[in-house]
Amino acid sequence: MRHIVRAKLLLTTMLTVMISPSWAASGEPSWGYTNQSWWLIKDTLSTQPVPLNYPYGTCGIGSNQAPVDIQGSASTARLNRPNPRYSPGLPTFYNTGYSVQVNTEEGYLGSVAIGNDVFPLIQFHFHAPSEHTFNGRHYDAELHFVNIREDGKAAVMTSMIKVGAANAEFQKILDNVPTAAGQKNSTSGVRLNPNLLLPTNRRQFFTYAGSLTTPPCAEGINFYIFAQPITISSDQLAGLKRLYDNNNRMTQPLNGRVLTSTKTGGMGQ
Numbered sequence: 001m002r003h004i005v006r007a008k009l010l011l012t013t014m015l016t017v018m019i020s021p022s023w024a025a026s027g028e029p030s031w032g033y034t035n036q037s038w039w040l041i042k043d044t045l046s047t048q049p050v051p052l053n054y055p056y057g058t059c060g061i062g063s064n065q066a067p068v069d070i071q072g073s074a075s076t077a078r079l080n081r082p083n084p085r086y087s088p089g090l091p092t093f094y095n096t097g098y099s100v101q102v103n104t105e106e107g108y109l110g111s112v113a114i115g116n117d118v119f120p121l122i123q124f125h126f127h128a129p130s131e132h133t134f135n136g137r138h139y140d141a142e143l144h145f146v147n148i149r150e151d152g153k154a155a156v157m158t159s160m161i162k163v164g165a166a167n168a169e170f171q172k173i174l175d176n177v178p179t180a181a182g183q184k185n186s187t188s189g190v191r192l193n194p195n196l197l198l199p200t201n202r203r204q205f206f207t208y209a210g211s212l213t214t215p216p217c218a219e220g221i222n223f224y225i226f227a228q229p230i231t232i233s234s235d236q237l238a239g240l241k242r243l244y245d246n247n248n249r250m251t252q253p254l255n256g257r258v259l260t261s262t263k264t265g266g267m268g269q
Contacts, residue, residue, distance in 0.1 A: 028055060031215050033247055038215045059217035065252035066210030066223060067131035074206055074261040080115035081203055081262065082157050082224045084145075086194040093173060093188060094123075097181035098214065099247055100240065101125035102173060102192065110194065112147045112157060114224070119147030119155045124194065128241050130160055131213050131248045132225055139229060140237055142248070143197060144213075154221045156210075159198055164231030169196035174239045199228035206261045213249045227261075 029041045039060025046053040059065070087110050092103040103123045104110065110121045123146050130142035141161035148154040169192060176188045204227040211219040232240075 031056065033249070036250055038217065041215075056215040056217060058211070058219065059215060062211055062217055062219050063255045064209050064211055064219045064257060065217060066208075066213050066221070067133070067249060067251050068208065068210070068254055068257075068259065069133045069136060069251045070206050070225065070259060071135055074259040076262065077260050079205075079207060079260060079262055081205065082155065083113045084110075084121075084157065084195065084198060084202070085113060086110040086121060086198075088191045088193040090189065091192050092184050092186040093177040094184045095178045095181055095243065096125070099125045099127065099244055100173060100177050102177075102194075103184075112145070112155060114155060114222075117149070117153070117155075119149050119153070121145060121147050121194065124197070126161075126240060126244070127213075127248045128237070128245055129248055131251075132158065132160075132223075133251055138248075141232070141240060143230075145194065145198075152220075156221055156223050157198075158223060158225040160226065160229035161232055161237075162229045163234050163237055166233035166236060167197070167231065169193055170232050170236055174236060177243070179243065197230060199226045199230050201228040202226055204228065204262050206259060208254075208257055208259045 029043050031038050031041055037060070038056040039054065039058070041054065041056050043053045043055050046055075051057050089108045089110065090105050092105065094101040094103055101123055102125070104121055108121065111118050112121065124143060125146070126141055126143055128141040130139035132142065139160040140163050143159040143161060145157040145159075146154065147157065172190050172192055176185050176190055178185055206225040206227065208223055209219075210221050210223045211217050212221065
C-alpha cells in the first residue's frame, strides 16, 4: 500500500498544472481549449530565463505528443494487453475546471497489469468530443484511466464513448460531481466500479507512446485505446457537455512513431 501512496504523490506533482485551472493559487499560468498554442504561454511571475519561463513549451516542441489520429495503416502485432484489476471504491468526484474527474481513495488497490508491469489506478476523467480521432472522425466522448507507478511510468487506458444504451455507473458520476469548478465531493458514500466503464472486449486495442493531452504536455506516457467503445445515453452525453464541452486537444503529428494494433479493420462500431 505504501507504494500506491507514493505513486499518488508523484502523480499529484506531475499533474499539478494539468488540473489547476486559472482560479487556483498554484502560480501556474492559466490555459484553455479555445487557443491551444499553449507553448506560447509565458509565466509572467517567473524569475527564470527563457525558455524556463514558458512552462508549457513541451506542448509545442515535444515529438511524442497526444492525442493522434488513428488510421487503418496501424501496424498489427502480438502485444501485452492491458489487464485491469479494478475494484469498486469510494472515490472523490472532482470538477477540475477543465474536466469531470474521479479520484480513487487513499488505499485503493485497483491497478492495471501490462506484461510484468503493474500500474495503480489514480484517477479517470472525460473529454467531449473524443481527443483521439479515427480516420479524422471523433467519437462522442473519451474516458482516460490514468494509471501510474511509483517510478513515474504511466499508462493511460482509453474507452471511446458513443451514444447508445445508458450507463448506470456513468450516471453516478453525473449525479455526484460538483457543478462548480474546483470543487470536490468526497463524502457521497457512493460506491463506483470502474470496470463498468470499460468495454467487454479488451483484447483489441491500439497503443503508442504519447503525452499528457493538457499542459504541461509531459511525455513518456503509453496509451492503450480499446477498439470497442462503451455507450452512454444522449441525455447522459448532454449532461456531460453541460459541464464541459469541446475540452479536447487537437490531434498531433505522429513524427515517425509507430501506432500498433491488435486489431485489423478499424474501430468497433
